[in-house]
Amino acid sequence: MSRIALLPEAVACQVAAGEVVERPASVVKELVENSLDAGATRVEVLIRKGGNSSIRVVDNGCGMDRDDALLCLERHATSKIRTGADLMAIHTLGFRGEALPSIASVSRFRLATREHGALAGTEVLVSGGKLETVRDCGEAEGTQIEVRSLFYNLPARRKFLRTENTEASHVEHVLYLQAIGHPHIGFVFLSDDRLVYQLPPGQSLRERIRDLAGVAMVSELLEVSDEEVAGIRVRGFIGRAGVSRSSRQQQILFLNGRPIENSTINFALREGYHTALMKGQHPVTFLFLDMDPAAVDVNVHPAKREVRFRDPAHVREVIVEITRRTLETDRASWTKTFTAPEPRRITVEDHTIPLPLPAEPLALRREWTMPFPPAAPSPAPQPSQAAEPLPEFVAPPKPPDPPPPPAAAPRPANDFKIIGILGRLYIIMENASGLVLVDQHAAHERILFEEMSRRMEKDGVPTQRLLLPITLHVPPKDADWLEQHLDVLNRAGIGLEPFGGGTFKIDALPQFLKADDPPQMLRDMIDELRETSQQTSKLRLGEDMIAKTVCRHAVKANDVLREPECLRLIQDLLACELPYCCPHGRPTMIQLSYAELEKKFGRKA
Ligand code: ADP
Ligand code: MG
Numbered sequence: 001m002s003r004i005a006l007l008p009e010a011v012a013c014q015v016a017a018g019e020v021v022e023r024p025a026s027v028v029k030e031l032v033e034n035s036l037d038a039g040a041t042r043v044e045v046l047i048r049k050g051g052n053s054s055i056r057v058v059d060n061g062c063g064m065d066r067d068d069a070l071l072c073l074e075r076h077a078t079s080k081i082r083t084g085a086d087l088m089a090i091h092t093l094g095f096r097g098e099a100l101p102s103i104a105s106v107s108r109f110r111l112a113t114r115e116h117g118a119l120a121g122t123e124v125l126v127s128g129g130k131l132e133t134v135r136d137c138g139e140a141e142g143t144q145i146e147v148r149s150l151f152y153n154l155p156a157r158r159k160f161l162r163t164e165n166t167e168a169s170h171v172e173h174v175l176y177l178q179a180i181g182h183p184h185i186g187f188v189f190l191s192d193d194r195l196v197y198q199l200p201p202g203q204s205l206r207e208r209i210r211d212l213a214g215v216a217m218v219s220e221l222l223e224v225s226d227e228e229v230a231g232i233r234v235r236g237f238i239g240r241a242g243v244s245r246s247s248r249q250q251q252i253l254f255l256n257g258r259p260i261e262n263s264t265i266n267f268a269l270r271e272g273y274h275t276a277l278m279k280g281q282h283p284v285t286f287l288f289l290d291m292d293p294a295a296v297d298v299n300v301h302p303a304k305r306e307v308r309f310r311d312p313a314h315v316r317e318v319i320v321e322i323t324r325r326t327l328e329t330d331r332a333s334w335t336k337t338f339t340a341p342e343p344r345r346i347t348v349e350d351h352t353i354p355l356p357l358p359a360e361p362l363a364l365r366r367e368w369t370m371p372f373p374p375a376a377p378s379p380a381p382q383p384s385q386a387a388e389p390l391p392e393f394v395a396p397p398k399p400p401d402p403p404p405p406p407a408a409a410p411r412p413a414n415d416f417k418i419i420g421i422l423g424r425l426y427i428i429m430e431n432a433s434g435l436v437l438v439d440q441h442a443a444h445e446r447i448l449f450e451e452m453s454r455r456m457e458k459d460g461v462p463t464q465r466l467l468l469p470i471t472l473h474v475p476p477k478d479a480d481w482l483e484q485h486l487d488v489l490n491r492a493g494i495g496l497e498p499f500g501g502g503t504f505k506i507d508a509l510p511q512f513l514k515a516d517d518p519p520q521m522l523r524d525m526i527d528e529l530r531e532t533s534q535q536t537s538k539l540r541l542g543e544d545m546i547a548k549t550v551c552r553h554a555v556k557a558n559d560v561l562r563e564p565e566c567l568r569l570i571q572d573l574l575a576c577e578l579p580y581c582c583p584h585g586r587p588t589m590i591q592l593s594y595a596e597l598e599k600k601f602g603r604k605a
Contacts, residue, residue, distance in 0.1 A: 010129035013075060013105035014154065020102045023161060024051025025170035027107075027147050030099035032178050035059035036257075037080065037092045038143065041201050042186040045175060049192070050167030052150060060142040063115040069122040070134065073111075075101045089293040093258055096299075100145075105129035106157070107150045113143040128153040172196065176212060177259040180252060180286060183208035205236065209286055213250075220284065224326050232291045232318045238269075239284035241276035241327050242581040250284040256293060260307050265289075268316040272323025275449065275547055276578055278585035289315075328577055418566050424559075427566050435592040440561060440569060442582035447572045449583040452510075452546045461493030461546070463508040470506045471499075472519045478526050479504075485529075492542040494522070547583035 007015070021027055028045060035043045038061025046056045064072060071077045078097030081087060087095070103109060104126040114121025114137075123137035151158035161167060168191055179187045179199055186201035199211055210218045220243045226235035236254075245251075251269070253260050269283050277283060297308040309315045416436065419428040427438040455461050474482065479502040482489070489496050495508030506518055529544060561569065573579050573588060581587050598604040 009075070010105055013101045013129050016075065016098055017102035017106045018157075020098055021106060021150075023170060024055055024150060024167050025174045027051065027055050027103055027150065028057065028171050029174045029178075030094070030103065031055070031057035031145050031147075032175065033093035034099065034145075035061050035143065036178070036182060036185065037094055038062045040142065040185065042188075043178075044188040044190075045171075046190040047168065047171055047192075050164035051171050052161050052164060052167055054146060054148040055150070055171075056144065056146045058142065058144045060140070063118070063121070063142050064113045065115055065118065066122045066134075069111060069113050069124050070131075072100050073104055073124065073126060073131070077101075087299060090298055091256075091293060101129075103147055106152075106154055108148040108152065110146040110148075111143070112137050112139040112145075114139055114141050116141050177252065179212060180205075180208055181254050181257060181259055181288075205286065205288075209237065217284075221286070222326050222330050224287065224322060225329075229318045229322065230314065231295070232289060232315065234287065234289055234318065234322050236285070236287040238287060238323060238326055240330050240580070241273070241578050242278075242585055242587050243284055244277055244281035244585065245284055246281060248282045251282050252286050254288045255296065255298075255307055256290055258298065258307075259305070261305055262307055262309075264309060264312040264316055265319055268319035269323055271316075272320040273327065273585075274324075274543065275583040276327055276581050276585055281585065331577065331579060416570065418563065418570065421561065421566070427561075427570065429570065431591075433591060434594040434597060437590045437592070438570060438573070439582075439586075439588055440559075440566075442586055442588040443569055443573045445582040445584075446576050446579065446588055447569070449543075449547055450576045450578075453543050456491050456493075456542050456546065460491045461510045463493045463495060464511045465495070465508050466506065470518055472496075472504045472506055472522060474502050474504070474523065474526070476502055478502075478523070478530075481526060481530055488542045489545075492545050543583075 020030065024047065028047070028051065032043055032045065035057060038059060040059035040061035042060050044056075044058040046054075046058075048054045068079070074097075076097045078095060080092040080095045080097075081090070100111075105128060107128075109126040111124045111126075112121060118141075120136040121139045121141075123133070123135050123139070124131070125133040151161065171191075172189070175187065175189055179185075183203040183205045184201060187197070187199045189196040189198075197212070199208065203211070206218060206223075209221070220239055221237040222240055224234055224236050224238060227233070248261075248266075251266070253262065253265055255262075265287075269285065269287075270277065273283050295310050297310070300306045300308050416429045416431040419430055421440075422428055422437070425440060427440055427443075429436040429438060452461055479498070482496065482504060483498055486496060486498070493508070493510030495506060497505045497507070499505055506522070509518060525545060525548065528548065580589055595604070
């Protein structure tokens with residue numbers, strides 16, 4: 001007797017449903033995608049008890065005639081592809097023809113649909129995959145689908161549903177993604193009769209983000225200039241340098257209109273941000289990629305969250321480049337705020353009651369109003385014993401007249417005014433927008449880092465030869481890594497030569513490095529860098545190394561800086577490519593605007 005039998009259709013659907021329908025949020029996702037594919041301009045979603053009790057999606061899309069309303073409940077029935085070749089280039093969100101029959105097989109399902117201009121619509125009722133009723137109905141044009149008692153016929157699955165709140169938050173996230181992804185479509189979301197949001201159709205992406213994520217979020221974002229690079233169009237917004245979150249929740253990516261998760265892009269973003277992102281943090285993005293559908297496979301997983309790129313290296317390059325470029329655009333707007341302060345100061349004539357100003361009322365207008373520490377104690381002991389002179393950036397004290405113009409972008413000295421130093425750490429400045437606080441240590445780290453990276457790219461970091469070479473013994477795994485990365489290490493100023501058998505000779509170290517125990521330092525560094533090297537390019541690895549070591553050499557929090565040094569530091573900082581955060585992604589400057597001050601002092605509501 002043969003043992004194999006074809007599964008009854010209803011059971012086959014339930015099996016398929018296991019993959020497509022995991023929870024209420026997956027139902028909402030499938031139904032909303034269908035509405036979008038149907039050309040709807042308005043989608044309304046209502047859930048009860050987190051969707052566990054009921055889910056209703058109403059759209060004003062094309063609707064279906066009676067035949068289609070019945071056919072759409074058959075497995076592998078779709079209007080979106082016709083041939084195997086169509087699979088190579090998918091332009092719609094759906095294509096598998098699985099969602100409706102799967103959902104209908106595990107719920108009490110009602111479909112009411114009416115084509116535009118049709119006299120009557122069709123209503124179809126299905127329970128647990130069994131067709132119960134088909135009749136005419138008088139609903140509005142478009143399609144309504146109601147899904148009640150999800151998994152009522154699969155108690156094992158029903159048990160896995162979480163609390164109403166948890167399920168509701170999953171639904172909300174799914175809708176959030178769809179609403180961000182389609183700002184031109186109007187969305188209404190109701191949960192247990194409470195209006196969660198109502199988003200008008202025809203919004204711009206910026207307006208949509210503002211409505212869903214808040215004004216504060218919008219102010220943290222930079223717009224990606226909408227352009228096509230080598231077949232990939234990238235647009236949207238990414239967080240400014242230093243803006244990050246501890247989870248990936250706000251790292252939103254769309255590919256050809258579909259929200260996706262993709263490790264190639266995650267790594268590329270991380271690399272693009274590089275030093276502008278704190279360790280363990282994730283960037284904030286609302287990034288839209290559009291490319292030839294043939295260059296990407298979306299048929300990887302039934303839920304279609306994952307995609308496979310035909311040429312991941314190319315995608316990565318484009319994302320890295322665009323991220324870098326976008327972050328750098330912010331530099332222009334930052335430096336713009338550092339223009340000469342407007343004369344906002346109180347002068348005696350402005351007041352009928354003269355203020356008790358010191359003898360010289362214009363004293364406040366002078367460049368340096370707060371006494372700086374006396375010039376006597378030299379801040380950083382100058383290592384005169386070094387064989388070669390140290391590079392210029394480690395010896396900042398130089399008289400400011402004429403102020404040494406930073407190499408990259410000369411800028412008049414009165415762009416900002418230094419007022420003083422707070423707690424031996426924060427430089428207090430005034431600029432056109434208000435008050436600026438600069439973390440001198442973080443600022444110096446950034447300057448050193450960029451200087452070093454530039455040198456590394458050009459002709460390698462300046463090194464200091466060791467009088468007596470050091471030998472380093474490492475285990476085979478480390479030896480292998482070191483040999484593979486010798487060129488980067490050499491460029492980064494570490495003179496390393498393999499002797500075979502896990503032995504290396506170190507005969508030079510970067511000038512800026514002050515390591516007491518170079519072999520130990522190298523061992524530590526190998527450990528740390530090996531981890532990063534799996535994700536980033538070789539050049540970035542060198543930068544990572546510099547970022548890690550630079551910190552030890554930068555002006556320390558408690559080093560006392562005198563006025564010319566401060567001025568020089570700020571000028572050098574402003575000439576950096578990413579002046580607003582240190583190589584570890586922490587901010588270097590904080591701006592407190594006049595508006596914020598006025599608010600704090602209660603001058604403005
Ligand atoms: P797929 O979306 O993969 O084609 P579905 O099972 O989700 O499969 O839907 C089957 C078909 O039903 C779709 O191809 C589409 O023609 C039709 N359909 C589903 N939802 C709607 C809707 N909201 N409006 C119009 N047609 C719809
Ligand atoms: Mg579908």
